[in-house]
Amino acid sequence: MSRAYEGKLALVTGASRGIGAAVAEALGAAGAHVVLVARTAAGLEEVEERIHQAGGSATIAPLDLAAGDGVARLAAAVGERWKSLDILVLNAAMLGSLTPVPAIDGKEFGRVMTLNVIAQQALLAAFDPLLRASAEAKIIGITSSVAASPRAYWGAYGASKAAFETLLLAYGDEMSNISAIRVAIVDPGATATQMRARAYPGEDPATIQSPAQTADKLMALLAEDFPTGARRRLAGSARGQKEAVGA
Numbered sequence: 001m002s003r004a005y006e007g008k009l010a011l012v013t014g015a016s017r018g019i020g021a022a023v024a025e026a027l028g029a030a031g032a033h034v035v036l037v038a039r040t041a042a043g044l045e046e047v048e049e050r051i052h053q054a055g056g057s058a059t060i061a062p063l064d065l066a067a068g069d070g071v072a073r074l075a076a077a078v079g080e081r082w083k084s085l086d087i088l089v090l091n092a093a094m095l096g097s098l099t100p101v102p103a104i105d106g107k108e109f110g111r112v113m114t115l116n117v118i119a120q121q122a123l124l125a126a127f128d129p130l131l132r133a134s135a136e137a138k139i140i141g142i143t144s145s146v147a148a149s150p151r152a153y154w155g156a157y158g159a160s161k162a163a164f165e166t167l168l169l170a171y172g173d174e175m176s177n178i179s180a181i182r183v184a185i186v187d188p189g190a191t192a193t194q195m196r197a198r199a200y201p202g203e204d205p206a207t208i209q210s211p212a213q214t215a216d217k218l219m220a221l222l223a224e225d226f227p228t229g230a231r232r233r234l235a236g237s238a239r240g241q242k243e244a245v246g247a
Contacts, residue, residue, distance in 0.1 A: 004223065006031035009082050013065060013123070014092030016043030018193035019142065022215035023089055028056025030219065032087065035078060037061045065092055065119040066111065075126035084133035087222065090120055090168070091142045093161075095195050101155040109156050116160035117167065124171050137181045138222060141168040145187055145233075172228040182228045184221060188214045189235030209235045 010027045014020035016038035024034045028051035036044045041062040051058040061077075063070045078085065096112040097105065120141075131137040146158035147165050165185055172183030190196065191214045192205035217234040 003031035005087070008032045008086040009035070009078075009084065010087035010089070011035040011037060011078070011085060011127070012089040012091060013037045015047055016040045017047075018195065019188055019191060019211045019214050019218075020089070020091040021047045022211035023091065023218055024058065025051055025054070025056075026212075026215040026219050027087065028058055029054050031056070033082075034058040035061055037063055037065070037074070038092065039064050065123070066115045071119065071122040071126050075123075075130070078127075079130055082130070084135075084137070085127055085130035086134045086137055088123070088127060088131065088137070088139045089142070089218075090123065090139065090164075092119075093142070093195075095198060096156050098153045098199065099156075100153060104156050112156050112160050113163070116157075117163045120164055121167055124168070131181050132175075132179045135180060137179075139168070139172070139181065139183045140218065140222070141165065141183065141185050143185050143187050145189075147187075169229055176228050182226060182230075184226050184228075184230040184232065186218060186221065187231075187233045188218075189233055191235065 005027060008031070010032040012020050012024040012027070012034060015024045015036040020038065021043070024036055024047055028034045034051060034056070036047055036058055038044050039062065041060065044060040044062060048058045048060050061074055063074055065071060092115065094112050094115045096108050131139070141164065143165055144157065144161045146154040147161035150158050168183055168185065172181070175181040175183070190208040192208050192210055196208070197203070197205070214234055221232055
């Protein structure tokens with residue numbers, strides 16, 4: 001896949017660490033110019049430096065996706081510099097507390113839904129013109145097994161991911177007859193990330209796949225001529241049912 005995306009523009013959310021950072025670096029190595037989006041500027045700068053050192057190019061966009069009109073301003077800034085967006089990786093998400101449904105904190109649940117669902121719709125709306133302008137745009141939405149298979153204590157996060165999947169697949173269906181935009185839902189499976197460590201403290205990260213391994217599999221999917229609505233799981237469970245969080 002060496003330089004397969006030369007001249008292409010990619011945007012990755014949650015790109016300061018974990019799966020987002022690994023995917024951004026893989027896209028940069030493949031020739032794409034990568035717009036790196038996350039709240040933490042320092043983390044983005046580190047990813048940008050690694051991309052540059054590997055011979056790629058990137059632009060950082062420190063942004064809280066859940067705050068105000070930041071997404072609209074980001075899209076406007078990208079649109080001033082580029083004519084189209086070829087790859088959009090919707091990776092940013094908030095886990096929230098793992099708790100019984102009756103004990104879910106309403107304010108925290110609101111924050112989870114704001115980032116995991118409302119901000120995702122804002123991204124699709126704001127970047128829709130640039131995606132339509134691409135000859136072959138691809139959108140990858142990072143999800144979780146609990147979106148389709150509800151599990152005790154995962155109600156808030158699972159509900160947000162189920163809503164996210166519905167939203168993204170509806171958009172893909174809307175685009176299927178009027179543009180070249182294609183959408184895929186990806187469950188990375190057990191991956192050694194900070195979010196995973198929060199959900200499963202004490203788990204040995206060496207027993208599950210690394211973000212770089214997840215990124216390699218996602219890049220293989222991007223290289224395919226997948227149909228809109230495609231669903232992929234990139235890794236099996238490391239320990240029985242402990243497979244909900246990868247991002």
